[in-house]
Amino acid sequence: MTDLSVANTANQPAFDVDSIRRDFPILSQQVNGKPLVYLDNGASAQKPAAVLDAMDRYYREMHSNVHRGAHTLGDRATAAFEGARETVRSFLNAESTREIIWTRGTTEAINLVANGLAPRLRAGDEILVTHMEHHANIVPWQMVAERTGAKVVPIQVTPAGELDLDSFHSLLNDRTRVLALTHVSNVLGTVNPVMELVGEAKKRGVLTLLDGAQAVPHYQPDVQALDCDFYVFSSHKLFGPTGIGVLYGKAELLEAMPPYQGGGEMIERVSFERTTWNVLPYKFEAGTPAIAEAVGLGAAIDYLGRLDRQAMEAAESALLARANDLVATVPGMEIIGTAAKKVPVMSFKIAGLHPSDIGTLLDQQGIAIRTGHHCAMPLMDFYGVPGTARASFAFYNTLDEVEQLFTALQKIQRLFA
């Protein structure tokens, strides 16, 4: 704990957003002649210099292949790579690094689990998902269902964008084998009562997977407290590099699952008579892994660890509260997703405007948001919209940026009026 930024926090305001913004080099640029206002964090978050530096330093000073061990660089690379795994373990409060599998991202992690559980699924078995899932937590299950004869069943959502718990209770039955559920909705920002749902599922011996892609940028999950069987997330939404993500799985389940891909690293011994698998976590990590990316993700988690989590959550809540207060200033604007518990994600529509009109004209004003179906077409159908405009905030966004968004929306609304 020699880092000065930690030592100094006692003398500083709880959460100094101006100083935090200086940690993110990309934020201080102009777009279309206006200062960039980046509100597309739900799609991908920006990276602090600590991450960029860690990856740069890795390539300059220690790059080599990992676990090959015959020389000093190999040792350094392996130490950095496995150090990052320990950082992720600690972030999730997993029991062991054996339970931390590197993947390419959330999508690959879910595909890995779906494939790994396929041998347990029989015709008529049910996989419970929700109506608010990202396609990444629907399609892999549909593919496995097609192979096994199992069925993917969605839990309904209320108009406010919360999970319909009656629907959950009525759908959870003796045929349910898996509950695969998003921790936080990428479209609505809804924080689902995952603890309660996982608890109910476990009572019936149902395996549980939580998609944490949208949760980890805002909360630090404790997988042992959640008691879920699998928890998955992507690095790039957690202020780390693209191309890497994490699958946490309970060791006994991972042990029982077949490997996902075959190749180097994942084997213990190969012969044409009999090939045996490597131990966890390597059994699921065929081929040379994304080493620099793992190091970058470790650096992102370390960076977050130096921030005051509580102050960060309070600052994010303030952003969302300010945004909610300003909705009334834009005629015809309506929020989609008004759950009681939300991360700072605001999907909306404006009467008479297509989301792509909104996105184009915000971009013109230097403001980046996401428009479209957000890879959640079933949810778009539920709300009867072709897509939404979505502003998703991170802790480095400011109240002033929220106000700029609304000033820009007022302008757009006038332009079309």
Added chain:
Amino acid sequence: MTASEQDFLNNPLGTKTTLEDVLDAFEFLDDWEERYAYIIDLGKQLPSFPDDARTEENYVHGCQSQVWLIHYFDEASGKLYLLIDSDAMIVRGLAAIILVALNGKAPRELLTTDIDELFEQLDLFRHISPTRGNGLRAMVGKIRDIAAAEAA
């Protein structure tokens, strides 16, 4: 409602409203707000699109907004006429600019028109660049395919 020959011939874009009109107008637009207000107005000039032509065959696969395109080749004059529809206002406006440049032309003449250059001139290139998934590029591609088929 089904599109008649007259619906195509009555499309003002590229006939009554010419490319020169649009280029002249852009000269006098000072900031982005004026430019987009003008683009939105142009979009309002798109003639109504027949409901029964909103079919998969006429659908232009873009990314976000829905776009439909139909054509009519007038044998007598040898000119190609187009109708476009979209549910997004800015895409409608940009489609109107494309029509102003391409509608009511002989296919061979149409094929010599460089839309990328026009959009660059209007400082709208980013809307039609390959990185922007709004379907405009696909729209132009489809028009050129139609023209090439008619010219053949």
